Amino acid sequence: MKNIKLAHSPDADDIFMYYAIKFGWISSEYNFLNKADDIETLNQQTLDNYWDVSAISFGLYPHIAQDYALLRTAVSFGEGYGPKLIKLKGKKLKRNFKVALSGKYTTNALIFRLKYPDARIKYYNFLDIEKAVLDGEVDAGVLIHESILTYDDRLEVEAEIWDIWTDLNKENLPLPLGGMAIRRSIPLLDAINIEDILTKAVRVANTHKELLSKMLIERNLVRVDSETLNKYLSLYANDDSIEMNEVQLKAINKLFELGYDAGYYDKNLDVNDCLLPKEYKEIRFS
Numbered sequence: 001m002k003n004i005k006l007a008h009s010p011d012a013d014d015i016f017m018y019y020a021i022k023f024g025w026i027s028s029e030y031n032f033l034n035k036a037d038d039i040e041t042l043n044q045q046t047l048d049n050y051w052d053v054s055a056i057s058f059g060l061y062p063h064i065a066q067d068y069a070l071l072r073t074a075v076s077f078g079e080g081y082g083p084k085l086i087k088l089k090g091k092k093l094k095r096n097f098k099v100a101l102s103g104k105y106t107t108n109a110l111i112f113r114l115k116y117p118d119a120r121i122k123y124y125n126f127l128d129i130e131k132a133v134l135d136g137e138v139d140a141g142v143l144i145h146e147s148i149l150t151y152d153d154r155l156e157v158e159a160e161i162w163d164i165w166t167d168l169n170k171e172n173l174p175l176p177l178g179g180m181a182i183r184r185s186i187p188l189l190d191a192i193n194i195e196d197i198l199t200k201a202v203r204v205a206n207t208h209k210e211l212l213s214k215m216l217i218e219r220n221l222v223r224v225d226s227e228t229l230n231k232y233l234s235l236y237a238n239d240d241s242i243e244m245n246e247v248q249l250k251a252i253n254k255l256f257e258l259g260y261d262a263g264y265y266d267k268n269l270d271v272n273d274c275l276l277p278k279e280y281k282e283i284r285f286s
Contacts, residue, residue: 053182053183074179115167
């Protein structure tokens, strides 16, 4: 059995989408050695070519395209929602306000910088951003993951990353936040098989959402209560997470285009060139 080093974030949707494998609901010829870590840590480690398969921010991908392909499954998109720029209630932000972001390569950081080029950025672990704002270390911060549902009553939303995204793309495309990448050095047939296994895991998890959610809570594998978990999963782990559709691919291409036009990427990629050629398996065994 081949060992595959796989990483995902500790937020509820990633845990949810992966644990159908962990609980043995999906048969596999691979032994997945999984680890959970915050998304920017995974972004940085993937830049170093550490993981075989890893959750990443879509905003990172052009920087690793030479070494990693994008998977079509376990994706998170916003549809009218997403990360939130928050501040203390009543606080007025200056043009060069100090802001806490969850990492240089996160998608929300890319979109934030397009809107607020003069802001002074400090990077924090995403779990520490709310406290940094409350303690006055920064003027504002962008909340991600479950924090968008549970932030302190002393805080208010200055801007929605979704609204900034909508203004930038003008096409009402879904907001591409994160997905999975697989190392190109993995043999192609293995890579396609791994994508198939992960796709099945996300589909099974989504089909048995109530049972899997209960198991995650009973085992203290998520940071939120049952009500918040259900609400969060309805946003980021749903039918649209199983396999990317054409609209989602178009949204990723728009993100890449915006980043390229702003000088953050050396090349404007077409996401369709970054996916695994699934037809290879069909041709080989036809």
